[in-house]
Amino acid sequence: MAEPFALYDCSLARRAMGRVCSNLRELLDASRTVPDAVLEHHLLHCTLEDYFELYEFPNDLARWCWEGLSDNILAEQLGLVDPYRYASIAELRSAIINLIEDRLWGLERAPWCRPGRELYLMSSRLIAYDTCERYPTPAALAEAIERMPLRSLYYHVYEAHRRTSEHTDDFSAWLENYGVSPTLVARLRSIDFYFLNLTQLRQELLQAFRQYLPELATVAKGTL
Amino acid sequence: MRLLDRYEEVVGSREIQHLRRLAERLAGKRIVHVNSTRTGGGVAEILGWMIPLMQELGIDARWEVISGPPDFYRVTKAFHNGLQGQPVSLRQSDFDLHYEVNRENAKRLSLEADIVFVHDPQPIYLPHFTPDGKVKRWIWRCHIDASQPQRAIWKHLECALSKYQGTIFSMAAFTRHLELPMFIIPPSIDPLSEKNCSIAETERLETLTRLGIVPDRPLLLQVSRFDRFKDPLGVIEAYRLLKPYYPELQLALVGGPADDDPEGAAMLREVMERAGDDPDLKILMLPPDAHRTINALQRSAIVVLQKSLREGFGLTVTEALWKGKPVIGGACGGITLQVHDYHTGFLVHSSAGAAYRIRYLLRYVEKRNRMGQIGHEFVREHFLLTRHLRDYLTMLLCLDHPDSCSLIV
Numbered sequence: 032m033a034e035p036f037a038l039y040d041c042s043l044a045r046r047a048m049g050r051v052c053s054n055l056r057e058l059l060d061a062s063r064t065v066p067d068a069v070l071e072h073h074l075l076h077c078t079l080e081d082y083f084e085l086y087e088f089p090n091d092l093a094r095w096c097w098e099g100l101s102d103n104i105l106a107e108q109l110g111l112v113d114p115y116r117y118a119s120i121a122e123l124r125s126a127i128i129n130l131i132e133d134r135l136w137g138l139e140r141a142p143w144c145r146p147g148r149e150l151y152l153m154s155s156r157l158i159a160y161d162t163c164e165r166y167p168t169p170a171a172l173a174e175a176i177e178r179m180p181l182r183s184l185y186y187h188v189y190e191a192h193r194r195t196s197e198h199t200d201d202f203s204a205w206l207e208n209y210g211v212s213p214t215l216v217a218r219l220r221s222i223d224f225y226f227l228n229l230t231q232l233r234q235e236l237l238q239a240f241r242q243y244l245p246e247l248a249t250v251a252k253g254t255l
Numbered sequence: 256m257r258l259l260d261r262y263e264e265v266v267g268s269r270e271i272q273h274l275r276r277l278a279e280r281l282a283g284k285r286i287v288h289v290n291s292t293r294t295g296g297g298v299a300e301i302l303g304w305m306i307p308l309m310q311e312l313g314i315d316a317r318w319e320v321i322s323g324p325p326d327f328y329r330v331t332k333a334f335h336n337g338l339q340g341q342p343v344s345l346r347q348s349d350f351d352l353h354y355e356v357n358r359e360n361a362k363r364l365s366l367e368a369d370i371v372f373v374h375d376p377q378p379i380y381l382p383h384f385t386p387d388g389k390v391k392r393w394i395w396r397c398h399i400d401a402s403q404p405q406r407a408i409w410k411h412l413e414c415a416l417s418k419y420q421g422t423i424f425s426m427a428a429f430t431r432h433l434e435l436p437m438f439i440i441p442p443s444i445d446p447l448s449e450k451n452c453s454i455a456e457t458e459r460l461e462t463l464t465r466l467g468i469v470p471d472r473p474l475l476l477q478v479s480r481f482d483r484f485k486d487p488l489g490v491i492e493a494y495r496l497l498k499p500y501y502p503e504l505q506l507a508l509v510g511g512p513a514d515d516d517p518e519g520a521a522m523l524r525e526v527m528e529r530a531g532d533d534p535d536l537k538i539l540m541l542p543p544d545a546h547r548t549i550n551a552l553q554r555s556a557i558v559v560l561q562k563s564l565r566e567g568f569g570l571t572v573t574e575a576l577w578k579g580k581p582v583i584g585g586a587c588g589g590i591t592l593q594v595h596d597y598h599t600g601f602l603v604h605s606s607a608g609a610a611y612r613i614r615y616l617l618r619y620v621e622k623r624n625r626m627g628q629i630g631h632e633f634v635r636e637h638f639l640l641t642r643h644l645r646d647y648l649t650m651l652l653c654l655d656h657p658d659s660c661s662l663i664v
Contacts, residue, residue, distance in 0.1 A: 042648075044438060044646075044649045044650050045439040045440075046436055047427040047430040049430050049431055049432035068660070071660075082633060147586065149428075153439065156661065156662060157662070158277075159661065159662065160277050160664050162273055180269065190661065
């Protein structure tokens with residue numbers, strides 16, 4: 032019998048670096064020199080701050096290039112960088128530096144932002160904690176998704192991809208262990224989560240679960 | 256009923272439950288907050304709820320207040336203004352007085368603790384006069400925008416920071432480069448306070464009648480000091496641009512008396528002159544404790560303005576959003592964190608921009624209502640005291656575990 036699913040919540044401890052970028056050259060310099068936690072914040076943890084589906088792009092750097100520098104080409108390129116595809120922050124950093132360097136190479140003048148549109152560099156640490164909420168069956172988990180805090184979704188999907196050795200989300204890992212249909216597991220794992228915000232992710236998860244809900248109800252009764 | 260249970264009705268039981276879980280790891284920790292007043296002002300308001308809530312969560316939290324002669328407060332008021340970039344003139348004897356008052360208070364106050372949070376510049380030198388070992392960690396909590404301070408003031412305060420292990424600011428844009436960790440914790444509002452709690456419809460209507468505002472005609476509102484940076488003249492201009500299209504429109508500019516502020520008094524005179532004898536334009540001077548009146552006005556407005564040219568965090572914006580009102584805000588300071596175009600209101604850069612966006616909101620009632628709902632939920636998620644408390648608890652855990660990256664507790 033599988034252990035119940037343990038729900039975690041998380042919170043960010045944000046720190047300002049006291050460092051600001053006003054132009055693309057400063058962004059390049061920052062990308063080379065800032066601590067890993069800064070890149071982590073602006074490329075990964077920033078998902079926790081997109082409340083309204085406001086943003087065209089899934090990371091702060093792409094957003095700033097678009098909105099602050101009006102460099103749409105670089106914004107599009109940075110928007111396509113999926114940090115979860117990189118084995119380490121060092122590799123991610125190289126990719127970012129390469130893109131910015133390449134862009135600067137072709138420009139006569141580095142683009143600047145207007146005053147008030149600067150990028151304030153931040154770092155953050157994720158603190159996760161056990162909420163003591165438990166879901167004993169796949170059906171209970173599916174039902175809980177609808178009202179789960181967005182921060183928990185972040186922890187069990189985005190953060191899980193970096194935390195777990197299989198680089199997968201906690202939901203599908205637990206369901207697989209529970210013995211549900213491999214199709215549902217595959218369906219959950221196919222969600223292109225990085226390009227979704229947390230509200231959209233919740234909808235995608237619900238859609239996947241609903242598709243399999245009758246089966247999940249059967250699992251819950253212990254007949255599988 | 257315990258205090259946390261009362262907040263449960265607003266933020267939901269899960270949020271409170273999660274706060275309890277987070278705080279379990281900090282049970283028994285001795286925390287002291289130090290500021291310069293027990294009543295009046297935003298810091299005292301925050302500590303007024305934060306201390307009892309921390310205590311309910313099992314943390315041994317206390318509140319100490321420094322005291323000094325009247326001249327001390329003149330000096331620290333100058334620090335406050337100078338930190339925000341205003342020109343101030345201080346003598347060496349003023350800095351000496353600041354040291355001396357801190358030295359005396361360090362002897363008098365009970366500061367033994369795991370962490371002491373020192374709020375704003377007034378008590379900032381306490382660590383220099385406190386015996387080693389009495390306090391494990393000192394954290395400076397700066398509630399002011401310190402990004403462009405007067406040099407002499409900053410140098411004086413920066414020296415004090417050598418004894419600290421960390422700082423907290425409200426926004427990254429309010430910081431300067433420091434060698435210490437600079438945690439970012441935005442401020443919050445208390446949904447149960449007089450200014451933000453729900454009020455009876457009869458009270459709301461009585462308030463409007465008392466102030467000479469017609470309840471069934473649309474009301475625009477700005478609640479702010481009469482200060483050039485809050486641009487009250489720009490608000491009047493926006494209102495005048497709209498009036499030909501919406502003759503029923505009313506505007507209320509609400510502020511406090513400016514007796515001790517010559518610049519404020521001059522601004523107020525200018526605002527009064529510009530308002531002229533328009534019966535639909537009210538300039539209201541309210542006492543500092545008129546929280547319920549402001550509450551009623553904010554709930555009665557069709558759109559709330561905060562057309563600042565320079566702003567701190569802008570908690571009046573938070574208050575308006577909490578009451579389900581779209582906000583037209585100047586694109587500066589903390590307003591940009593709260594007002595998001597087409598979601599919670601509009602950021603504007605001119606009086607014409609404000610008039611244009613208000614016209615849009617007057618025309619599209621459903622969109623206006625929808626934006627109001629979104630704003631309310633946005634504040635519930637990001638700017639209520641429960642989030643503020645969670646940020647503090649998270650930071651405390653972070654300080655207890657300085658080495659790891661992501662932390663699972």
